[in-house]
Amino acid sequence: MDPDTEVESIFRHENGEEEKKKWTRPPSSYGSMKSDSDHTMEDVEEGKEEGVAVTFHPPLPVVQPDVLINDGTRMQMIRPDSPETYYTMNTQHTKQAGGLVIDTRSSDLGDVPENDLEDADEPLLADSPEPPMPVEPEETTSENSQPGTLHPEQDLPHIFKSIQNVLTSLPCIDLLTFKTWFYQYERDLSQKQAMEGDLLDFVDMILEKLGQDRSLSHTIQTLKSIGKIEEADTLRIMCKRALVRFQLQQELSRKYKYIHEGVVQAGKQNLFESIYVEPQISTCGYGGVDPSHEFRPRPPTHLKVPSPHTFVGLNDLLRLQKEDGQPARTVVTTGFAGMGMSVSKAKFCLNWAEMRANKDLQFVFKLSFRNFWTLRQNESHIAKTMSIMDVLEYYYPECKDMKYLEDEDCKFVIVMDSLDCYREPLDWLNAPVINDNVTKATPGVLVVNIVRGTVLRGARVWILGRRTAISQIPTQFIDVFTEIQGFSDTMKDEYLTKRYEDAALAAKIVAHYKLLPSLVILTRQPFVCWMVATMFKRSFKYRGYGENPPRLTPFYINVLVVQMNRRLEFYYGKTENELKWSPEDKHVATKIGKMAFKMLEKDISVFCEEDVKEYGVSFKEVTLLSGLCTELPSSDVKRFCFIHFSMQEFMAAVYVFTMFREESKNVLESMLLPRTKFFASKDQTRSVAGVVQSALTRTLSSPLGHYDMFLRFLCGLLAPDCHDNQLAGFLFRYHMPKVGGLDETQRLLQQAIKTAEVKNRDRVGNLKECLREMTQTDE
Secondary structure, three states: OOHHHHHHHHHOOOOHHHHHHHHOOOOOOOOOOOOOOOOOOHHHHHHHHOOOOOOOOOOOOOOOOOOOEOOOOOOEEOOOOOOOOOOOOOHHHHOOOOOOEEOOOOOOHHHOOHHHHHOOOOOOOOOOOOOOOOOOOOOOOOOOOOOOOOOHHHOHHHHHHHHHHHHHOOOHHHHHHHHHHHHHOOOOOOHHHHHOOOHHHHHHHHHHHHOHHHHHHHHHHHHHHOOOHHHHHHHHHHOHHHHHHHHHHHHHHHHHOEEOOOOOEOOEOEEHHHHOOOOEEEOOOOOOOOOOOOOOOOOOOOOOOOOHHHEOOHHHHHHOEOOOOOEOOEEEEEOOOOOOHHHHHHHHHHHHHOOOOOOOOOEEEEOOHHHHHHHHHOOOHHHHOEOHHHHHHHHOHHHOOOHHHHOOOOOEEEEEOOHHHOOOOOOOOOOOOOOOOOOOEOHHHHHHHHHHOOOOOOEEEEEEEOHHHHOOOOHHHOOEEEEEEEOOHHHHHHHHHHOOOOHHHHHHHHHHHOOOHHHHHHOOOHHHHHHHHHHHHHHOOOOOOOOOOOOOHHHHHHHHHHHHHHHHHHHHOOOHHHOOOOHHHHHHHHHHHHHHHHHHHHOOOOEOHHHHHOOOOOHHHHHHHOOOEEEEOOOOOOEEEEOOHHHHHHHHHHHHHHHHHHHOOOOOOOOOOOOOOOOOOHHHHOOHHHHHHHHHHHHHOOOOOOOHHHHHHHHHHOOHHHHHHHOEOOOEOOOOOOOOOHHHHHHHHHHHHHHHHHHOHHHHHHHHHHHHHHHOOOO
């Protein structure tokens, strides 16, 4: 007798042909599932009385038989050749307490524990035709651990059972019709795959090959196609939570899988994961301004920097706790323009959509403040008075009749970004209180009640916005305050290296940008890091580029132009073709520069609202919309500063140069400073060389670092590439006469370098940089 037959004979009863047919089961990926029998171990005892051998020692390993489960013996055998899935990885995982599982792959049935063989009083296996529950890992995980645990109604077992139960109710002919329609519209399935095996095999196979979302949605659609509307609605209701989650995940994945950087162009996009580097996020909000400077040991006003132990991961932001240890409901994340708030929001949503983190969040809804502002601007009465459920259904039609958002076990997130895009002040203290999700109100009232926590009570709320906008929210409504700090030095190199497949080019770019200490400091902002990568990649295409260090002024000009253009796009609704600065836009930039220059003269770096009003420019334009300034934390009077002290020095230089080019004024001229012999008359001081001479005089007569970077930026703006190319069409009109007298200015700087080598050796390096900024043309 061959080993297969011998194993079969051990467990078989001689009950005739009918018992044999009942015992035989076709091959299935669920061959190792629980038996359908209700018998007990009495049959095993009967086998012993009849003298059937219980153990044997075959000479070779036993080959697994096709038949797996004996109704009489209640013993179950493992089939290693069957396709295993999440459910059928190992029968041992699914046996109940006291159940016996015999592995026929063993060469000796003596491997079975004696206690299991002797215990004949308890049933060996449960009687259930349904797939077993997934095996839980042995190690216990805390509630806040990543990636989280799915809600039972969104997990695979529920989806499997729901599809199985609905398809089981179909008559055989309808089930055959269903399979025929199903595989015809799925390129990944063949007729043979759809028709072979039993129902469990079919459900197992489609889940494995198509995935949960595609299997579920296609099953519902196919049921409708064959006229089984009632069964389709039943399955849709049973898996409502899972369907909504799948639709939200698909939408977020489609939206954020690719990232468009800078000016959006068709075909110009990158895979998000290929370039993303997570910035540092701190739970201490000190303003996010880097105090480092190329010359100054510290800026005029002391700035705090958070310590590394306050940093938190992006995926863990909504797992933070309040001071009393309770989970935080409302988390605020802020940062100034260019620090990566939009990218961080996209990455958080993408991680959830791709099941990499926060799987315990059943839903993630993105309701931007821009969405609420759009509703407010809508002329229709319906849009102006809506309930929060109406708003959700308006932007997410699949969320209709989602009453379980009010359930205690419904854990979901509302992502509310771009608070600065809501252009009207919100009445946080006097807005009507709404205590349910169906009361209609204006968009502003809905926003206030979401943050208060009186609507969507079970939601976690993540609010993002610039510091000046965030500061209007009363502190009692904020559980956790976080701030994006940007890139560390290691992150900068990782970002610049990750973008390019050409390792040699990446190494060149990293080495090249490090030749400028001020640029290294400024690349703490991810936006500037992207700018460095883009500009240097384009520049290195030219032969001979890289022999000289890069110039600093072009980068700062790009920061100014991009931030002012984003102001026009985000806050004024301008399109790409409309990004031309009006006289009002030029006025804003010039007045910001004037304020920066006056602050530089006073050697201060912090200003308040009263200081802005002195220069005849809107306080909101300067502190919020321009993207050049940010708010500092303060317990009394609100204080503001530029996003970096070097940006203040650059804007001061822009103001001085603009006044010279537009109005032929030398604002540096002062009766307190004597004219040098190089310039005999007052008219000569109004030439470009006269402006530079005045700046030199101020720089060399002041402590190191006071005017040094200002002088470098001023000389950089004199380069034709900067003022006649980069700023043309923005701060200056096209075809404006170029600045003359640069040869004379060059001789002046050369003379200053020679003099400094004798009297001011600590200024020689910066003076050489000033000359290079003005004369170098390789970019």
